[in-house]
Amino acid sequence: MRSWLMVQRRLVVDALQRLGRSPMSSLLNIVVLATAMCLPIGGYLLLANVERLLGNAGAEPEISLLLAPETGSKDRAELERVLRGTAGVRGFLLVPREQALADLQRRAGLADLLEGLPGNPLPDAYVLRPASGNPAxxxxxxxxxxGLPKVSAAVYDAEWTQRLQSGVEAGRFVVLALGLMLAVAMLAITFNTIRMQVLTDRAEIAVAALLGATPGYLRRPFLYFGALQGVISGLFAWAILALGFAWLRGRIATLLGEFALGGSPVELRLGDGLSIVLFAACLGWVGAWLSARQYAAA
Amino acid sequence: MIVFSEVSKRYPGGHEALRGVSFALAAGELVYLTGHSGAGKSTVLKLIAGIERPSSGTVLVNQQNVGNLRPRAIPFLRRKLGLILPEARLLFDRSVLANVLLPLQIAGYEPLEAQRRARAALDKVGLQGRERALPMTLSGGEQQRVAIARAVVARPSILLADEPTANLDEAQASAIMEIFRSFNQVGVSLLVATHDLHLAERFPARRLVLEAGRLAP
Structure with missing residues (x-):
C-alpha cells in the first residue's frame, strides 16, 4: 500500500511537471476549457435569476375580480358562495380597497401621485387562483x-409571465444542449492534448514498458494530468463566474427593485463552485482515460 | 532459469525467425548467443522478455510459461529481468541517475532506498560522480554502463543483453564484459547476444550458435 502511494505521489508530481513543461500551451488549454464551462453555467445562472424574477412577480396565474363600488358585505358573501361553487376556481382572497391602495403606495413608489388624489380610486377585489394552468x-x-353580479371587471394579466416562463423553458433547453456540446468539446480537447503528449513521450513510454511498467502505470500520469487540468480549468471558470456575477449583482438587484420585486439575485455558492471543479476534473479524467487507453496502451 | 523447448517464431508477413530452438540457461550461468545478423538472436531475447510470443513451443522463465502469460502479468515478469536491449534506450532528457532510478520508481521503491540502490548500481559500473550528467554528454561505453546499471539496479536474477558491445572499441567492450563477469560471479545468469566472436573468445563461456533461426549442433 505504501509503495502504491509512493508511485501515485510521484505520478501526480509528474503530471504537475507536464503542466509546467509547456506553460503557454497549458494556460491556453485551461482558458479554453474554463470559457467552455462558463458559457452554459453562466447561462444557467442567468436563467435562474429570470426564474426568480418570475417567481417574485407571481408566475402562477391569477385572476383579479374588481367589484363594483356599491358592493356591500352581503353582496360579497353571496359572491364568495358563488365562487366556491364555480368549477375551475382553486381558491380566492379578498383584497380590500384600503389594502390595495397601501400595497400600491408601498410597492410601486407612487405614493406622491396617489396622495394627490381626492380619495381611494381602487375598488375591493378578489384575487382568484384558477385550478388549471392552461391560458385558454x-x-x-x-x-x-x-358576468357575475357586482363584478365590474375580471382581469387576467399573467399572460406575459407565462410567455416569459415558456422562454425560460426554451432557454433552459438551449443551455442544456450548449452544456452537452461544450462537455463533448472539453472531452475532445483533453483527448487531443493527451494524444499529443503520448506521441511526444512515446519513447519514454516504450522504455518504461520494457522496464516493467504496467498499462495502468503508463496511463496514470496522463489521467492525473487530465484531472489536474480539469481542476485548474474548473477553478478558473469558478473565478470568472464569481467575478462576473459580482459585477452583475448590483444590476440584477436594481432590476428587481425597479419591478418592485423582493429577494436577492441567484449567485454562485461554494457548493456550486466545488461542483464545477469536480465536474471539470471528472471530464478531464474521462477525456484523458479515453485517449491514454487508446494511445498509451498501443 | 530459462528453458526453450522446440520454439519457433514466425512474424506476421511470414518471416520465420526461429525454428525448433531448444536450450536451457541454468542459474548463475553465462551464455553467449552468437550468429550473423538476422540469425534470430534478438528474437530469442524478445521471447524471454515477453515482447514477442512464440508461434509454437514453450519458453519457460523461472518455471513460468511466457507464451501463456496474460498481458497483465508480462510487466511483472520483466521486473525480474535485467534488459539491455536496443529498444530499451536511455532517456536523453533525463540525468544518468534519473535513468537508473526508473525501474525502481516503477516498482514503487521508497525514494531514499531507490536513490541508495541507484547510486550503488552506478558505483558498480564505475560511474560514480556522473549522476547528474545527461546521457548525451557521455561516451558510448559510458552510456552502455548506464544501461547496465539500470538493468541491474532492481537486482534481477537474469540479465539479457543484446549486442552490448556494438559500436564500442575493444577497451570499452572489454570493460563492459568485465562488468558482466562480475555480476555473473555473484550468481546472476547472463544471456548475451553478440556477433563479436573475438569477445566471446576473450571471455570464454558456453556458446549457442544460431544459423538462420536454428541452433547449430
Missing part, C-alpha cells in the same frame, strides 16, 4: 366571472 381555460373562466 383561464381566459374562459375570466369571461364567465365577468
Amino acid at each position: 381555460e383561464i381566459a374562459a373562466l375570466a369571461q364567465t366571472l365577468r
Whole structure:
C-alpha cells in the first residue's frame, strides 16, 4: 500500500511537471476549457435569476375580480358562495380597497401621485387562483366571472409571465444542449492534448514498458494530468463566474427593485463552485482515460 | 532459469525467425548467443522478455510459461529481468541517475532506498560522480554502463543483453564484459547476444550458435 502511494505521489508530481513543461500551451488549454464551462453555467445562472424574477412577480396565474363600488358585505358573501361553487376556481382572497391602495403606495413608489388624489380610486377585489394552468381555460373562466353580479371587471394579466416562463423553458433547453456540446468539446480537447503528449513521450513510454511498467502505470500520469487540468480549468471558470456575477449583482438587484420585486439575485455558492471543479476534473479524467487507453496502451 | 523447448517464431508477413530452438540457461550461468545478423538472436531475447510470443513451443522463465502469460502479468515478469536491449534506450532528457532510478520508481521503491540502490548500481559500473550528467554528454561505453546499471539496479536474477558491445572499441567492450563477469560471479545468469566472436573468445563461456533461426549442433 505504501509503495502504491509512493508511485501515485510521484505520478501526480509528474503530471504537475507536464503542466509546467509547456506553460503557454497549458494556460491556453485551461482558458479554453474554463470559457467552455462558463458559457452554459453562466447561462444557467442567468436563467435562474429570470426564474426568480418570475417567481417574485407571481408566475402562477391569477385572476383579479374588481367589484363594483356599491358592493356591500352581503353582496360579497353571496359572491364568495358563488365562487366556491364555480368549477375551475382553486381558491380566492379578498383584497380590500384600503389594502390595495397601501400595497400600491408601498410597492410601486407612487405614493406622491396617489396622495394627490381626492380619495381611494381602487375598488375591493378578489384575487382568484384558477385550478388549471392552461391560458385558454383561464381566459374562459375570466369571461364567465365577468358576468357575475357586482363584478365590474375580471382581469387576467399573467399572460406575459407565462410567455416569459415558456422562454425560460426554451432557454433552459438551449443551455442544456450548449452544456452537452461544450462537455463533448472539453472531452475532445483533453483527448487531443493527451494524444499529443503520448506521441511526444512515446519513447519514454516504450522504455518504461520494457522496464516493467504496467498499462495502468503508463496511463496514470496522463489521467492525473487530465484531472489536474480539469481542476485548474474548473477553478478558473469558478473565478470568472464569481467575478462576473459580482459585477452583475448590483444590476440584477436594481432590476428587481425597479419591478418592485423582493429577494436577492441567484449567485454562485461554494457548493456550486466545488461542483464545477469536480465536474471539470471528472471530464478531464474521462477525456484523458479515453485517449491514454487508446494511445498509451498501443 | 530459462528453458526453450522446440520454439519457433514466425512474424506476421511470414518471416520465420526461429525454428525448433531448444536450450536451457541454468542459474548463475553465462551464455553467449552468437550468429550473423538476422540469425534470430534478438528474437530469442524478445521471447524471454515477453515482447514477442512464440508461434509454437514453450519458453519457460523461472518455471513460468511466457507464451501463456496474460498481458497483465508480462510487466511483472520483466521486473525480474535485467534488459539491455536496443529498444530499451536511455532517456536523453533525463540525468544518468534519473535513468537508473526508473525501474525502481516503477516498482514503487521508497525514494531514499531507490536513490541508495541507484547510486550503488552506478558505483558498480564505475560511474560514480556522473549522476547528474545527461546521457548525451557521455561516451558510448559510458552510456552502455548506464544501461547496465539500470538493468541491474532492481537486482534481477537474469540479465539479457543484446549486442552490448556494438559500436564500442575493444577497451570499452572489454570493460563492459568485465562488468558482466562480475555480476555473473555473484550468481546472476547472463544471456548475451553478440556477433563479436573475438569477445566471446576473450571471455570464454558456453556458446549457442544460431544459423538462420536454428541452433547449430
